Amino acid sequence: MTSTNSARFFRWFSVFIALCAVVPMASAQTILFQDKFENPTAAGLPRTVSAGGVWTTVNNGSNPGAMRILTDTNGWFGPVNNRFLSIENGVGFQLYATQSLSNEVVTLSFDFVDRRTTTSSAGNERLSIQIWAGDGSTANANRAHVLSLQNGQEIRSNAGTYPHWYRLRWDTVVNNSAATINYISPLGTNSLLSGRADVWINGKLAASNYAFAREAGTGPIRSFSIQTFSTDRFSLDLDNVTVYEGAKVLLNPAPVSAAPRVYPDLDGNLIYTRDVPGNRIPDFSSAGYMGGGVPIPTVPVRVTLHPAGGVSDDTARIQQAIDDVSAMSMDEDGFRGAVLLKAGTYRASETLRIHTSGVVLRGEGNTVSGTVLIATGPRNSTNNPALVRIAGTGSPSEVSSSRRQVSDIYVPVGARTFALTNISGMQVGDQVIVHRPSTAEWISDIGMDQIPPRSDGLPVTQWQPGSFDLRFDRIITAINGTNITLDAPILNSLERKYGGGSVYRYNFNNRISQVGIENIRGVSEYISPTDEEHAWDFVVFDAVQNGWARQLVGLHFCFSTVTVGRNAKWITVEDSSLLDPISQNTGSRRYPFYIFGQLSLVQRCYGRNARHDFGTSSLVCGPNVFLDSSADNSFADTGPHQRWAVGTLYDNIRIPNHDINVQNRLNFGSGHGWSGANHVVWNCTAKRICVQNPPTAQNWAIGVIGTKWAGSFPSYASDGFWESHGAKVSPNSLYLKQLEERLNSVGGANSILNFTLATSLPVQSNSLPITIARRGIRDRSLQVQLEFADETWRLLEQGSDPVTVFFPAHTTFINLSLPVKTNAWVPTATSVTATLKHGSAYSAGATNQIAFNIAARPVSFDSWKSFYFTTEELQNPIISGDQSTPAGDGIGNVLKYAFGLSPLESVPSDLLPKPYIEDGKLTLAYERIKALTDLTYSEEVSNDLESWTSDSEQIETLENVDLGTTRRIKVQDRFPMTLPQRFMQLKVTRGIE
Numbered sequence: 001m002t003s004t005n006s007a008r009f010f011r012w013f014s015v016f017i018a019l020c021a022v023v024p025m026a027s028a029q030t031i032l033f034q035d036k037f038e039n040p041t042a043a044g045l046p047r048t049v050s051a052g053g054v055w056t057t058v059n060n061g062s063n064p065g066a067m068r069i070l071t072d073t074n075g076w077f078g079p080v081n082n083r084f085l086s087i088e089n090g091v092g093f094q095l096y097a098t099q100s101l102s103n104e105v106v107t108l109s110f111d112f113v114d115r116r117t118t119t120s121s122a123g124n125e126r127l128s129i130q131i132w133a134g135d136g137s138t139a140n141a142n143r144a145h146v147l148s149l150q151n152g153q154e155i156r157s158n159a160g161t162y163p164h165w166y167r168l169r170w171d172t173v174v175n176n177s178a179a180t181i182n183y184i185s186p187l188g189t190n191s192l193l194s195g196r197a198d199v200w201i202n203g204k205l206a207a208s209n210y211a212f213a214r215e216a217g218t219g220p221i222r223s224f225s226i227q228t229f230s231t232d233r234f235s236l237d238l239d240n241v242t243v244y245e246g247a248k249v250l251l252n253p254a255p256v257s258a259a260p261r262v263y264p265d266l267d268g269n270l271i272y273t274r275d276v277p278g279n280r281i282p283d284f285s286s287a288g289y290m291g292g293g294v295p296i297p298t299v300p301v302r303v304t305l306h307p308a309g310g311v312s313d314d315t316a317r318i319q320q321a322i323d324d325v326s327a328m329s330m331d332e333d334g335f336r337g338a339v340l341l342k343a344g345t346y347r348a349s350e351t352l353r354i355h356t357s358g359v360v361l362r363g364e365g366n367t368v369s370g371t372v373l374i375a376t377g378p379r380n381s382t383n384n385p386a387l388v389r390i391a392g393t394g395s396p397s398e399v400s401s402s403r404r405q406v407s408d409i410y411v412p413v414g415a416r417t418f419a420l421t422n423i424s425g426m427q428v429g430d431q432v433i434v435h436r437p438s439t440a441e442w443i444s445d446i447g448m449d450q451i452p453p454r455s456d457g458l459p460v461t462q463w464q465p466g467s468f469d470l471r472f473d474r475i476i477t478a479i480n481g482t483n484i485t486l487d488a489p490i491l492n493s494l495e496r497k498y499g500g501g502s503v504y505r506y507n508f509n510n511r512i513s514q515v516g517i518e519n520i521r522g523v524s525e526y527i528s529p530t531d532e533e534h535a536w537d538f539v540v541f542d543a544v545q546n547g548w549a550r551q552l553v554g555l556h557f558c559f560s561t562v563t564v565g566r567n568a569k570w571i572t573v574e575d576s577s578l579l580d581p582i583s584q585n586t587g588s589r590r591y592p593f594y595i596f597g598q599l600s601l602v603q604r605c606y607g608r609n610a611r612h613d614f615g616t617s618s619l620v621c622g623p624n625v626f627l628d629s630s631a632d633n634s635f636a637d638t639g640p641h642q643r644w645a646v647g648t649l650y651d652n653i654r655i656p657n658h659d660i661n662v663q664n665r666l667n668f669g670s671g672h673g674w675s676g677a678n679h680v681v682w683n684c685t686a687k688r689i690c691v692q693n694p695p696t697a698q699n700w701a702i703g704v705i706g707t708k709w710a711g712s713f714p715s716y717a718s719d720g721f722w723e724s725h726g727a728k729v730s731p732n733s734l735y736l737k738q739l740e741e742r743l744n745s746v747g748g749a750n751s752i753l754n755f756t757l758a759t760s761l762p763v764q765s766n767s768l769p770i771t772i773a774r775r776g777i778r779d780r781s782l783q784v785q786l787e788f789a790d791e792t793w794r795l796l797e798q799g800s801d802p803v804t805v806f807f808p809a810h811t812t813f814i815n816l817s818l819p820v821k822t823n824a825w826v827p828t829a830t831s832v833t834a835t836l837k838h839g840s841a842y843s844a845g846a847t848n849q850i851a852f853n854i855a856a857r858p859v860s861f862d863s864w865k866s867f868y869f870t871t872e873e874l875q876n877p878i879i880s881g882d883q884s885t886p887a888g889d890g891i892g893n894v895l896k897y898a899f900g901l902s903p904l905e906s907v908p909s910d911l912l913p914k915p916y917i918e919d920g921k922l923t924l925a926y927e928r929i930k931a932l933t934d935l936t937y938s939e940e941v942s943n944d945l946e947s948w949t950s951d952s953e954q955i956e957t958l959e960n961v962d963l964g965t966t967r968r969i970k971v972q973d974r975f976p977m978t979l980p981q982r983f984m985q986l987k988v989t990r991g992i993e
Helices: 153-157 315-326 440-445 734-743 861-868 893-898
Strands: 003-009 031-035 057-059 067-072 082-091 094-098 105-114 126-133 143-150 167-175 181-185 188-192 196-201 204-211 221-227 233-245 262-264 270-272 301-305 337-341 344-348 352-354 359-362 371-375 386-391 417-419 431-436 470-480 483-486 502-507 512-524 537-542 544-555 560-564 568-574 577-579 593-595 601-603 606-608 614-616 621-632 645-662 680-682 685-693 700-702 705-708 721-723 753-757 767-774 782-788 803-807 813-819 830-838 846-854 916-918 921-929 935-942 955-962 966-973 983-990
Touching: 105 126, 105 221, 126 167, 188 196, 221 233, 270 734, 301 315, 315 337, 315 344, 315 352, 315 359, 352 359, 352 512, 371 386, 386 512, 386 544, 470 621, 512 537, 537 544, 537 568, 544 560, 560 568, 560 577, 593 621, 614 621, 614 645, 621 734, 645 734, 685 700, 685 721, 767 782, 803 813, 861 893, 893 935, 893 983, 921 935, 921 983, 935 955, 935 966
Parallel strands: 301 337, 337 359, 344 371, 352 386, 359 512, 371 512, 386 537, 512 544, 537 560, 544 568, 544 577, 560 593, 568 601, 577 606, 593 614, 601 621, 606 621, 621 645, 645 680, 645 685, 680 700, 685 705, 700 721
Antiparallel strands: 003 983, 031 233, 057 094, 067 082, 082 233, 094 221, 105 167, 105 233, 126 143, 126 221, 167 196, 181 188, 196 204, 262 270, 417 483, 431 470, 431 502, 470 483, 753 767, 767 813, 782 803, 782 830, 830 846, 916 921, 921 966, 935 983, 955 966
């Protein structure tokens, strides 16, 4: 007996072709020509006249992919989602248009963004704007070569210095008449001589009465072009190309650099826009302990102390307890243990020091009835200034010969990936410094070499080259060619014209990690209301990564409850306060929560009677975040304090009686200058708010409530980007929303893990070898789960249960070997997908997916059934019979077996081969699985659905090609579809007939 499962396929075809004539709409009388690039061809190019457009010639030149029409998602040239023309490295391209009207005076206008790779004098970066006049009887007759945009000199000579990547408006007034004309311009009435042209860039006169060459005197303007010659190249964005009758110059337009924005879509997901160079509002979610989103642990207590009573000095015994825990072995989670100070009062005349990884100092409450730790004795800002110092020793040291230059011309704010000149010696997991130099040109462009003197005569220091370098502490999480990807974004652009940037590996062997202090009330003893000979800080972190301070109350300290030092990162400070500091009420005092370091988070904190409650020092490299915190009776503003701190988010900060400022502080102090760049003030409330834009960077005020003011030096700064002033925006917290999206993304920036997997298995292999390589932060243990998609679990012995993998702290690689079932049905090399998910050590989120192959194995219909059906189902022919359809989709088991499909899943019919018409004849193409040796295939045709034949006189084999594990078969009916009816089927039979 043989069993057969056949499929019959029918297809009727109806072809409808619509031919349309394009009729141009009437336009305003003064417009002779216009293209806003809203109607591209299928190839994404401007349309010529013959294709319903306006251009006579559209020529891509020798770089075919250079020219393309794109969607303007940033609203750069007009409303968002309009289109514009982008030309990338165009060589010899041309946009050419012919005019039919007899106008001797015209204005050619367009908006453009100069995106050349350099502003140097490289002679081959040249854009030519050409205008032809005369009767057109001779090729190029009477050409008026109006101006070439070459090396940036023409448009900058008189029009002002506009940087690359700004949208500029170009107006060229051409007078090819016999008389001088007068026209209204941004300067008033302008006279233009016969045979001359004026060129305006953003309302400023770039070239006046430019004498163009013309062969035959006056005459009508016949055509114009925007092009490069065959030896030239240029990159630009272009829109709103218009030719006006007569002279028409846009009055006083401003150069537009559309600020990047972030806002939620209808589903609440964040949408980011970018400016032309690619700058964006950064992702701040990597700030905080373990890179953000990781709960602070409760570390087991190893040593417990009780109050000694009286006025004895407890310094030695508390320090001894810390040292005892420091000498203990580290557990697999990276901790040694906690020292618990039971409720009561403790006195310390010297600084208590946590100097070893994995140690925590804990109290039993931060109220007067909890654990009270008093800083006693005379101290000052240099002698034991801190009550508790949590710090390793040293600083990062550059690995010799490891420095690599950034090769990208411009790395935008918010970027995590960029190219190096070479990546030799770089590996995933390397800790690196991204170094941005401070050049004289940059300092000059931001005006910090011309800080005016103070009115009181005190000294002001001009910024000096090399003294304002930024150093971002990062980890390489991926390498692709010469591109590296980092664990957190860069918060200042790297521009080649300002020295670019470099990346080098570093060692920091004595930096400690997994340390903290919690649940303590710290008090600094003092003598008088202005006494400064007492403790300045409750807690200082430095030479630390992954530390925390929580549930602390600091009382009377001169400076801070928590200071995060220059060499500290991934620090979380939460639910803490500084109350009533005692000091003189002047500079460098009363800064409750102050950051010198990076990647740190201060949340739900409070200051009272302080000065700069939430601030950063100079040259602070973000991201850093101040979240959901407030202050009362502040004596000075909140914000970046001085000298180019970058990348801080102020998120829901409330300062009811004072200011939040991100401004040019100019000659405050000894020359604070621009205090902060690339800062975001989000849904904050203050008495007054000033957010200004420094040159070369951006600051944002979004959803802020408070009086907007012009800042301390309004004539030295311009506004930042303001949106929704006076009304809060959604989401309420930018940091928390960014954190949510990062932790719940697949393969997103939170990927602290990556796969190294076997690409295939030998035919006889009984196991699947998998190596999981951890990248990013490795200071804590990590539990992850490996889950397999679809029905991959059927191939593996562990079944549908996910594989749990545990990484001890500081472990990089885990090797797995997962058994494959001996009866695994793999007729062809099968691609399966695995997903790696965080376990309990992390908040949420799949981190990676990857597909790999299991090699083909010999199979049969019986083994296929055994793989999918239970013993009971195998004994039930209604389920496992040859032509049964247990999935209810009408496709029998034999046919699913033949095409490698599961019998338990409904299969769309379009996954099966179907006849189609080729050269007017029914044709069928499909692939046979070579391993299925117990099947026969027959392609057949019929006129009546009753009599079927596979006779070679009626059906022809066009292809029979070996593809490795399959063969491609293609057959065609020998009779055309002109017959009244014709049908084709593929019959698949089990066994040998």
